[in-house]
Amino acid sequence: MTAPDSWFDVSRFDEARRRRNVHWGAPLAVLETATSTNDLALEAERSGAPEGATFVAREQTRGRGRRGNTWWAPPGDNLTCSLLLRPELDAKTIAALPLVVGLAVREVVARRLERPDALFPAPPVLVKWPNDVLVESRKIAGVLVESRLRLEAVSAAIVGIGLNVRTRVFPEELAGRATSLARELRDRRAASAARGTTEELPAFEELLAELLASLERRYARFRSDGLASFLAELDVCDALRGRPVRVDGLVGIAVGIAADGALRLVDDAGTEHRAHAGHVELLDPR
Numbered sequence: 001m002t003a004p005d006s007w008f009d010v011s012r013f014d015e016a017r018r019r020r021n022v023h024w025g026a027p028l029a030v031l032e033t034a035t036s037t038n039d040l041a042l043e044a045e046r047s048g049a050p051e052g053a054t055f056v057a058r059e060q061t062r063g064r065g066r067r068g069n070t071w072w073a074p075p076g077d078n079l080t081c082s083l084l085l086r087p088e089l090d091a092k093t094i095a096a097l098p099l100v101v102g103l104a105v106r107e108v109v110a111r112r113l114e115r116p117d118a119l120f121p122a123p124p125v126l127v128k129w130p131n132d133v134l135v136e137s138r139k140i141a142g143v144l145v146e147s148r149l150r151l152e153a154v155s156a157a158i159v160g161i162g163l164n165v166r167t168r169v170f171p172e173e174l175a176g177r178a179t180s181l182a183r184e185l186r187d188r189r190a191a192s193a194a195r196g197t198t199e200e201l202p203a204f205e206e207l208l209a210e211l212l213a214s215l216e217r218r219y220a221r222f223r224s225d226g227l228a229s230f231l232a233e234l235d236v237c238d239a240l241r242g243r244p245v246r247v248d249g250l251v252g253i254a255v256g257i258a259a260d261g262a263l264r265l266v267d268d269a270g271t272e273h274r275a276h277a278g279h280v281e282l283l284d285p286r
C-alpha cells in the first residue's frame, strides 16, 4: 500500500532529487507499513530491481539493527529507508561500506545542525565505528548494510538507514543514548521563535534526496578508490579516536580506522590490533 501524500509526497521528492541531480531514488516505493525496508529491498533485488531503487516506510513492524538488535522508530516520526546497490566488489571491500554511508548521513545531519547561530554553536556530529552517527555522544542514525554474494563478489548490497527526525521522547532504555533532529534543533528553534523567525524541521522528501545525493557522490569514489580516499574525512569526525574501548576480546585506545575499515586499537604494551567486526564498549563512558 502506498503511504498518504501528507506523509511523503513523491512529486516533492522527485523535484528535490532533480534539483540535486541525484540518479538514485528511482524506482521508489513508499509504504505505509513494512516489516523492514531492508526486506523490501532484498525482495526487489531478487526480482531484478536496478541499482538506486529506494524503499521508504512510515512504519516498520520488524525494523532491525546490527547484531540482531531491533530498530525502534515510532510510525511517521523518523526516516526509515533502504537503497539497493549492485556494487560487484569483493566482500572484504564491501565491509567498509557502512563507514562511507555513515559519512554521507553525517554530512546531512551536520548541515542541518551547523547553521551559524551565535547563541547555540553547532554540536559535533561524529561517526562511530562501524555504523553509527552521533551528535556528541547520542546516536541520531544507524546504518545496516546487508549483502548478497554471487561467487566471490557482492552482487547486491542493501543499505538501510534509520535517521531520527521527529522523535522527542525516547523509551527508557534509549533515553540518554539517542537523539533526533527535533531534539537537537529544539533550543535553536526556541531562539528563532524569540527572534520572530522559524526554523522548521526538514521534510522527509528533502532529507532523503540529500542523503542520496551525499551517498551517490561518495559511492562512486568508494568503488574506484576504496575506503583509503575517505580516511582523512573519517579522521576528523571519528567518535572513538583517543578513547579507551573494548571490542569483543580486544582492549585498547582507539587510534583511527584502517584502509580496510578495521578499527585500530593500541593496547597498554603499545601493540596495535585491528578489530574487523564486533560491538564497541566505551571504557570511559561520557
Ligand code: BTN
Binding pocket: 035, 036, 037, 038, 060, 062, 063, 064, 065, 066, 067, 069, 071, 079, 080, 081, 082, 131, 132, 141, 142, 143, 144, 160, 161, 162, 163
Ligand atoms: C543499527 O544501528 O544497528 C542499524 C540500524 C538500521 C536501521 C534501518 S531503518 C531502515 C532499515 N530497515 C531496517 O530494518 N533497518 C534499517
